[in-house]
Amino acid sequence: MLTAILALGILAGLFGLLLGYSAIRFRVEGDPIADQINAILPQTQCGPCGFAGCRPYSEAIAAGEADINQCPPGGEAGIRALADLLGRDFKPLNAEHGEHKEKTVAIIDEQVCIGCTLCIQACPVDAILGAAKHMHTVIEKECTGCELCVEPCPVDCIHMQPVAHDITHWKWPSPDERLEIMPATQI
Amino acid sequence: MQELALILVSTILVNNFVLVKFLGLCPFMGVSRKLETATGMGLATTFVLTLSSVCSYLVDTYILIPLGIEYLRTIAFILTIAVVVQFTEMVVHKTSPVLYQVLGIFLPLITTNCAVLGVALLNVQEKNGFLQSAVYGFGAAVGFSLVLALFAAIRERVAVADVPVAFRGPAIALVTAGLMSLAFMGFSGLIKG
Numbered sequence: 001m002l003t004a005i006l007a008l009g010i011l012a013g014l015f016g017l018l019l020g021y022s023a024i025r026f027r028v029e030g031d032p033i034a035d036q037i038n039a040i041l042p043q044t045q046c047g048p049c050g051f052a053g054c055r056p057y058s059e060a061i062a063a064g065e066a067d068i069n070q071c072p073p074g075g076e077a078g079i080r081a082l083a084d085l086l087g088r089d090f091k092p093l094n095a096e097h098g099e100h101k102e103k104t105v106a107i108i109d110e111q112v113c114i115g116c117t118l119c120i121q122a123c124p125v126d127a128i129l130g131a132a133k134h135m136h137t138v139i140e141k142e143c144t145g146c147e148l149c150v151e152p153c154p155v156d157c158i159h160m161q162p163v164a165h166d167i168t169h170w171k172w173p174s175p176d177e178r179l180e181i182m183p184a185t186q187i
Numbered sequence: 188m189q190e191l192a193l194i195l196v197s198t199i200l201v202n203n204f205v206l207v208k209f210l211g212l213c214p215f216m217g218v219s220r221k222l223e224t225a226t227g228m229g230l231a232t233t234f235v236l237t238l239s240s241v242c243s244y245l246v247d248t249y250i251l252i253p254l255g256i257e258y259l260r261t262i263a264f265i266l267t268i269a270v271v272v273q274f275t276e277m278v279v280h281k282t283s284p285v286l287y288q289v290l291g292i293f294l295p296l297i298t299t300n301c302a303v304l305g306v307a308l309l310n311v312q313e314k315n316g317f318l319q320s321a322v323y324g325f326g327a328a329v330g331f332s333l334v335l336a337l338f339a340a341i342r343e344r345v346a347v348a349d350v351p352v353a354f355r356g357p358a359i360a361l362v363t364a365g366l367m368s369l370a371f372m373g374f375s376g377l378i379k380g
């Protein structure tokens with residue numbers, strides 16, 4: 001009886017030690033830089049940067065495979081924040097990836113919608129609600145304004161509307177223009 | 188050498204664990220919808236089964252039998268298998284992130300795969316030695332993977348076939364599995380007498 005308890009106890013203890021050791025030995029470190037970059041990106045999951053979403057783009061920046069000026073929704077402020085984080089020089093938004101626009105939301109003209117569900121499949125953040133052959137609508141709070149749903153719509157019933165500033169989501173504009181520091185000799 | 192080859196053929200075809208012994212049916216039905224996942228599961232199982240077969244043989248021969256506590260075999264084997272699976276998961280996670288993405292969700296599932304425990308217990312029953320245990324485990328796993336891949340390939344075709352409404356889904360899958368089992372029973376003709 002005692003042998004059995006001891007034997008199993010020791011066996012379990014040894015296995016526990018082995019697992020504990022290998023948990024330290026084979027620990028997988030996440031990439032903290034990629035997390036910080038991802039926190040700066042606007043999370044629109046829109047894709048003009050050439051990646052499938054904000055997370056893959058931030059991993060590519062962290063790995064040095066992508067530049068910091070490929071995110072149109074983030075705009076100049078986003079690029080500045082990335083440049084500060086990574087200690088790189090600021091560079092203007094790469095025009096190949098699009099232009100920075102005011103934040104918009106998608107609005108579905110519900111009279112025209114035929115319920116084809118194509119926009120639901122295109123939406124990266126599941127902000128469109130609806131079912132086959134039923135009217136769809138956009139949950140404006142969830143919409144990131146990525147415009148990915150506009151293209152697939154067969155009846156062109158989705159329009160992008162700028163978000164009107166009101167008291168609930170107004171904030172101080174970010175300082176896009178920075179004062180240039182001139183060398184003292186030029187003054 | 189000949190004996191090892193015989194064990195291999197026996198476990199892969201004649202005494203196939205899934206279709207003849209009916210062990211490990213849960214992953215057989217569960218992860219066989221797509222060929223891709225089936226191959227992943229097969230690979231993970233092959234690795235774990237071979238390793239756990241050897242480990243449980245060692246535990247049995249050098250701990251349980253000398254101490255005369257063979258009656259604790261089942262619980263000791265389950266413990267061993269769980270540790271092997273966990274260890275494998277950690278090593279794969281560290282060494283090959285790609286393989287981890289493919290196998291990741293299947294690895295913990297293997298702990299509860301009855302074929303793994305079945306192989307360990309059958310090793311004892313058949314009084315297999317060290318090398319025989321390893322080959323037995325490997326053969327069983329290859330047989331499992333083979334059948335899983337075949338079944339997944341059939342199911343992918345069945346998914347687009349015009350199946351009567353009443354038979355759709357799990358029903359046609361079970362019928363298919365039964366037919367495959369019948370076919371594999373035919374391999375018992377390989378052994379004379």
